[in-house]
Amino acid sequence: MDMNGKVVLVTGGGSGMGRLACQLMSRRGARVLTFDVNEPGLAETAAGDAGIVTRRLDVTDFAAVDAAVRDAEASLGPVHRVYNAAAIMPLGKLLEQDNATVHRMMAINYGGLVNIAQAALPAMVRRGAGDFISFSSMAGIIPVLMTGGYNASKFAVSAFTEVLWHENRASGVRFACVCPPPVATPLLAQGYATVMPKTIESMPPIEPREVLEAIESALAKGEFWVFPGKGTRTGYLMRRFFPNLIWKDVHKKEGF
Ligand SMILES: NC(=O)c1ccc[n+]([C@@H]2O[C@H](COP(=O)([O-])OP(=O)(O)OC[C@H]3O[C@@H](n4cnc5c(N)ncnc54)[C@H](O)[C@@H]3O)[C@@H](O)[C@H]2O)c1
Structure with a gap:
């Protein structure tokens, strides 16, 4: 897709797939703005690339996200595409994980999405275009x-995201919900730093590029669910029709 001159907003652009999204979009001529709390990561993402503007911003802070999106619309122009990639992944048994960590994970991974959607999407829907x-x-x-x-x-x-898509399906905005298997990014280190289940460890991580390409191809085909990598679509069908088979395998792998 021609992104020349289009404004792209990326959360979590200081690392991994968010960073790659910034760089790919900038290479395609887009003006990219990215929010992250990781300042050294942001600097690395934008190094030598005048097309990428970075901003230290915590996606859990709705007032800050909303103000930053308004600033971006005023200085760069209307936002055409949003990648919501910011997340954390500390792992552990539910009764053993620190209470604040579990809540923080929900606030960033889910709350950040709510914030960016409510800040950026209404104008995209009004304009009837964007991704x-x-x-x-x-x-x-x-x-x-x-x-x-x-x-x-x-x-x-x-x-x-699924409800957001259905509520706005006649708007002209394209929606995609991407469900990758493990991907080779720094996020996985958070799992290893806590407890990495053998179930996940046994899956060789795919490359970030594969995920970004799968998103592009799904958008072009008008598909909402994006399942990059081999076997992910099968995994989705297995969960839907045979969840107990998956649980049996997981218990066997983890040994409890
Ligand atoms: N890597 C994987 O195995 C994998 C697999 C499936 C899905 N995902 C998802 O893909 C997305 C991108 O993940 P990644 O692998 O590139 O991770 P990553 O850790 O490389 O990058 C995530 C970025 O989010 C930023 N972030 C964390 N908290 C934030 C906050 N409060 N405000 C702003 N930014 C914040 C981090 O600083 C980091 O730069 C995430 O939503 C992740 O859950 C990752």
Whole structure:
């Protein structure tokens, strides 16, 4: 798609897939604005690329997100595309995870999406054009042991985005909810720093580029659900029709 001169807003652009989205969009001629709390990461994303504007911003702060989106619309122009990629992934058994961590994960992964949607989407819907991309995960489709807090936040992302799409399906805005398997980004280190389930460890991570390409191809085909990587669509169908088979395998792998 021709992104020349279009304004693209990316959350979580200081690392991983958000960073790649910024760089790909800038290379295609878009003017990119990205929000992240990771300042060194933001600086690295924008290094040598005048097309990328960065802003230190916590996506859980609705007033700040709303004001920053208004600023962007005033200085750069109307937002045409949003990638909602900011997230954290500390893992652990639900009764052992720190209470504040579980709540914080929901506030960032799900609350950040709510904030960016309410700040940026109404104008996109009024203009009747643009792309709204949510990063859910296979973790937003298939729950497994020791990822419950993350699963809950990603199930919320999937549900919120699906309803958002249906409520605005005649608006002219395209919606995509992307559900990748493990991807080779720094996010995985948060799992390893806490507890990485064998179920996830046993899946070789795919490359961020594959996810970004799958999003582009889904948008072009008018598809909402994006399942990058081999076997993810099958995983979705397995969860839908044979959830107990998945649980049996997960219990066997984790040994409890
Ligand atoms: N890497 C994977 O295995 C994987 C798989 C499926 C889905 N996802 C999802 O893809 C998206 C991108 O993940 P990634 O792998 O690129 O992760 P990443 O850790 O590389 O990048 C996430 C970015 O979000 C930022 N962030 C965290 N809290 C924030 C806050 N409060 N405000 C603003 N920014 C904040 C971080 O600083 C970081 O730069 C996430 O939504 C993630 O859940 C990742």
